[in-house]
Amino acid sequence: MSMQTVLELENLHTYYGHIHALKGISMTVGRGEIVTLIGTNGAGKSTTLRTISGVLKPKRGTVRYQGKDINGMRVHDIAAMGISHVPEGRRIFPLLTVLENLELGGWNVKDRAVAKQRMERAFELFPRLKERVNQKGGTLSGGEQQMLAIARALMTDPDVLLLDEPSMGLAPVLVEAIFDIITEINKLGKTILLVEQNALMALEVAHRGYVLQTGEIVLSDSAKALAADESVRKAYLGEA
Amino acid sequence: MSAEAYLRPKRGLASPLTGVIPEEVRQTWFYKFLLFPVGQMIIFIVGASAVLTLLAYLVALLVPEPRPGIVLADQISRQLPGMIISGITIGFVYSMVALGYTLVYGVLKFINFAHSEIFMVGAVTGYEIMLRIQEAGLLQQMSPFMLVPTLVIGSGLLAGLLAVLIERVAYRPLRGAPRLVPLITAIGLSFVLQDVVRAFFSLTRNAFNLTYPLNNLEWLRAPVRLTFGEANVNVRVTSILIVVSAVIMLVALNYFVNGTKWGRAIRATSQDQTMAGLLGINVNLMISLTFFLGGSLGGASGALYGLNIGTVTPYVGFIPGLKAFTAAVLGGIGNLTGALLGGLTLGIIESFLNGILVYFPALGTRYTDIFTFSILILILIFRPSGLLGEKVDEKV
Ligand SMILES: Nc1ncnc2c1ncn2[C@@H]1O[C@H](COP(=O)(O)OP(=O)(O)O)[C@@H](O)[C@H]1O
Ligand SMILES: [Mg+2]
Numbered sequence: 001m002s003m004q005t006v007l008e009l010e011n012l013h014t015y016y017g018h019i020h021a022l023k024g025i026s027m028t029v030g031r032g033e034i035v036t037l038i039g040t041n042g043a044g045k046s047t048t049l050r051t052i053s054g055v056l057k058p059k060r061g062t063v064r065y066q067g068k069d070i071n072g073m074r075v076h077d078i079a080a081m082g083i084s085h086v087p088e089g090r091r092i093f094p095l096l097t098v099l100e101n102l103e104l105g106g107w108n109v110k111d112r113a114v115a116k117q118r119m120e121r122a123f124e125l126f127p128r129l130k131e132r133v134n135q136k137g138g139t140l141s142g143g144e145q146q147m148l149a150i151a152r153a154l155m156t157d158p159d160v161l162l163l164d165e166p167s168m169g170l171a172p173v174l175v176e177a178i179f180d181i182i183t184e185i186n187k188l189g190k191t192i193l194l195v196e197q198n199a200l201m202a203l204e205v206a207h208r209g210y211v212l213q214t215g216e217i218v219l220s221d222s223a224k225a226l227a228a229d230e231s232v233r234k235a236y237l238g239e240a
Numbered sequence: 241m242s243a244e245a246y247l248r249p250k251r252g253l254a255s256p257l258t259g260v261i262p263e264e265v266r267q268t269w270f271y272k273f274l275l276f277p278v279g280q281m282i283i284f285i286v287g288a289s290a291v292l293t294l295l296a297y298l299v300a301l302l303v304p305e306p307r308p309g310i311v312l313a314d315q316i317s318r319q320l321p322g323m324i325i326s327g328i329t330i331g332f333v334y335s336m337v338a339l340g341y342t343l344v345y346g347v348l349k350f351i352n353f354a355h356s357e358i359f360m361v362g363a364v365t366g367y368e369i370m371l372r373i374q375e376a377g378l379l380q381q382m383s384p385f386m387l388v389p390t391l392v393i394g395s396g397l398l399a400g401l402l403a404v405l406i407e408r409v410a411y412r413p414l415r416g417a418p419r420l421v422p423l424i425t426a427i428g429l430s431f432v433l434q435d436v437v438r439a440f441f442s443l444t445r446n447a448f449n450l451t452y453p454l455n456n457l458e459w460l461r462a463p464v465r466l467t468f469g470e471a472n473v474n475v476r477v478t479s480i481l482i483v484v485s486a487v488i489m490l491v492a493l494n495y496f497v498n499g500t501k502w503g504r505a506i507r508a509t510s511q512d513q514t515m516a517g518l519l520g521i522n523v524n525l526m527i528s529l530t531f532f533l534g535g536s537l538g539g540a541s542g543a544l545y546g547l548n549i550g551t552v553t554p555y556v557g558f559i560p561g562l563k564a565f566t567a568a569v570l571g572g573i574g575n576l577t578g579a580l581l582g583g584l585t586l587g588i589i590e591s592f593l594n595g596i597l598v599y600f601p602a603l604g605t606r607y608t609d610i611f612t613f614s615i616l617i618l619i620l621i622f623r624p625s626g627l628l629g630e631k632v633d634e635k636v
Contacts, residue, residue: 055514075517084518091515093508103501104508108520156520 003030006160006191007052007083012061014044014051021047023215024061029160029193034186036194036202036223038236039212045195046088048212049162052193053085054078065160080108084158088165090149094138098129101137101148105155115155122151125181143174150181160191167198179205199236203227211236273495281487281580285331288585289324292592299596306599315599321466321473323595324588329479329548331587332486336541337564338571338579339493340403340534346510346574347530348411350419353426356561357433358403358535362395362542363552364437367450369394369543374453384459388481391543392489399539400532407531412524430557437554451551482544489540490580493533497576506530510574559609563590566616572626581627586612 007029014022021044029035037045050056052063054075063070070078079085093101102119109115123130126147132140140148146166153161163182167175175198183205186192196202203209203223211219211232219226226232265271293316300312337359344352369391373379379387410429414422441448454460463474497503509516509526517523545560546552567586571578593608619626 053518055518074522075514076520076522079518079520087515087518091512091518093511093515095511096504096507100504100507104504104516104519104521107501107505152519 003033005029006031006066007193008062008064009048009052010062010064012048012051012058012063014047014056014058016047021215022051022058025212025215025217026061027210027217027220029191031159031191032186032189033208034182034192034194034206036196036199036206036209037212038196038199038202038209038226038232040235041197042214043212044215045212046164047215049085049087049164049193049195052162053083055085079156082157082159083162084153084156084160085162086149086153086164086166088168090142090145092137092140092145092148092152094136096137097134098137098140098148099133101152102129102155105152108156118155118157122154125154125184126151143170143177146170146174146178147181150178150185154185154190158190160193161185162193162195164195165197166194167196167201175201199232200227269499273499274491277491277494278487280577281490281584284581284584285324285328285588288581288588289327292588293320296592296596303600307601310599312596312599316596318471319595321468321471323591325473325475325479327588327591328584329482329587330590331584332483332490333541333545333548333560333583334564334567334587335580335583336486336489336537337560338568338583339490339576340538341565341568342571342573342576342579343530343534345568346576347506347513347527348415350411350422351426351565351573352411352531352534353423353561353565354406354429354433355403355534355538356557356564357430357437358399358406358538358557359542359545359561359564360552360554360557361402361433361437362399362539363546363556364441364450364542364554365395365398365539366391366543366546367452367552370452371445379453380456384477384481388485388547391547392485392540395543396536396540399542400536403531403535403538404528407528412527434554434557441554449551449553452546454547454550478548482548485544486541489537493537494576496533502529563612566612566619569616569624569626570619572628575626575628578626578628586615589615 005028009025009027012022012025013020025044025048027035027037037048039045047056051058054070054073054077057072065078065081065083070081073081093104096104102122103115106115106118109118128144129148129151132144137145137148150161150163150166166178166182170178179201182192182194186205194202194206203226206223209221209223209226210217211226219229219232221229261271296316297313300316304312306312337355340355340358341351344350344355370379370387373382373387373390382390406429410425411422414425438448441450460477463476464480466473466475495503497506505516505521506526506529508519509521509523509530513523516526542552542557545556563586564583567582568579569582570586571580571582590608590612593611594605597603597605597607
């Protein structure tokens with residue numbers, strides 16, 4: 001591939017105690033790409049993202065970001081380097097206001113003017129949030145929380161956005177809206193690694209995809225090819 | 241859990257009253273960080289005093305003459321202002337120490353039982369600073385406006401740094417261990433700190449009953465006379481100093497926690513450490529900062545407590561520490577407003593008990609603590625989340 005590789009996982013093994021959750025994962029994400037990681041519940045998708053963002057340390061293997069080995073770096077240092085992880089379940093600070101949640105996303109921004117500019121960009125992308133700036137995060141609806149989670153992650157102005165099941169639990173209209181926004185964010189120049197159970201939608205917006213099964217990658221191809229693949233259609237797209 | 245109620249600042253007892261205030265005013269700095277917190281304190285004080293006054297008269301109604309010739313209602317009327325003032329004084333000390341428990345509980349969900357020794361270190365540091373000022377021959381010419389801040393800042397700084405150090409060496413390695421483990425470490429640390437302080441003063445001062453050199457301070461001995469209608473009340477200068485210092489520190493803490501970027505990061509850390517880390521916040525730094533805040537408030541109140549009672553020892557932290565913990569639980573552990581309310585309430589309760597129990601021949605003031613700790617037990621049984629620490633629905 002001619003594209004510059006931003007993120008490279010090589011033979012990752014991650015454990016929860018004795019549970020061997022990732023059994024040698026290797027994959028790459030190129031600059032400007034949307035890459036999706038699909039697989040059934042418990043396949044290890046979230047574990048992969050957690051290993052990249054440093055929440056979990058792999059027992060073996062490496063994570064390289066822009067050519068640099070980031071294994072063993074602290075979570076907040078990895079975040080500061082430009083990898084922003086929007087975890088499963090959104091993780092909005094429930095007792096802080098929408099504004100405070102967003103401001104926390106801008107924690108590392110020293111320049112107030114820059115922070116303000118990013119805040120305005122977030123409100124352009126998510127006008128709903130602007131109406132609710134003084135509302136507590138915990139009082140938002142699921143869709144609004146997802147928007148806030150993405151907007152908050154964008155406040156860090158990341159190079160790479162790791163999205164863990166952004167469509168989970170949302171009404172179909174909102175799912176569409178979220179995927180539209182993902183495409184839009186990608187057009188702004190962000191590289192996206194998208195984890196989804198909703199494989200159909202994910203393969204529609206992604207350029208490439210990997211299929212994960214019990215901690216191992218079993219398939220990787222362009223999104224189009226995966227969407228056409230018979231085994232994928234059977235297993236993940238609900239076809240008989 | 242009640243921990244999730246950490247810092248719900250705008251939902252104090254005062255909230256029904258603030259509804260009438262226009263939104264523009266409520267968004268101003270002056271309102272948020274001065275008028276509201278101070279107003280809240282005043283409302284707590286007035287409210288707690290009023291309730292307890294009623295209860296006291298109720299006791300007087302039930303037992304009109306606990307001793308022949310002593311009419312309880314008359315005694316209460318005579319002592320009322322004095323009881324309230326000394327209750328507020330000790331109440332603010334409890335509040336400040338309670339905040340230390342509650343702040344740390346907020347971020348680590350762990351009761352730092354060594355906090356009472358942080359308070360003690362503040363108390364003995366205050367003594368040491370004051371003695372050194374005296375030894376330098378500067379005590380007489382120092383005004384209260386110089387002396388008190390010196391003691392408070394000196395003790396607060398040292399105690400804050402000590403708290404940070406303790407977290408770093410004794411608690412951090414235990415993170416992720418079963419809950420009981422750091423708890424036992426904290427209790428063990430209490431004993432270590434007591435003995436280290438005792439050894440230090442035994443070696444350097446040849447004593448560990450440490451009496452603040454207060455005797456020659458003219459300004460301290462002369463009481464301030466306040467008049468309430470017919471009644472004259474003599475207020476000790478130390479009471480005024482304690483209340484003023486406490487209010488300043490509490491207002492500053494509230495501003496820091498609710499009005500600054502760092503406070504916001506602490507609140508985020510207390511709600512979801514992993515998420516805070518993912519946003520680039522150094523969680524360990526925030527935990528250290530929290531220990532520093534709690535420790536310095538505890539140390540500063542130790543020095544104020546020393547000024548108030550005069551003599552301190554390496555064991556002086558135990559009872560006030562336990563009472564402050566009671567106050568934190570009373571208000572709802574993890575809830576900052578609750579710690580303030582709990583401390584003031586407990587201080588006033590205690591002061592009323594002291595005032596009334598003397599007239600009961602079979603009881604006497606030595607039973608005050610039994611009543612106080614009965615409160616702790618009752619809260620733990622009937623309302624473990626405390627007065628303000630109610631559950632908060634959390635959508636995840
Ligand atoms: N906190 C945890 N402790 C123990 N096992 C876990 C934990 N989280 C996930 N696992 C296990 O690791 C495997 C991968 O989980 P996960 O990465 O969450 O899957 P996915 O996100 O694809 O649904 C599963 O077998 C799951 O049971
Ligand atoms: Mg998952």
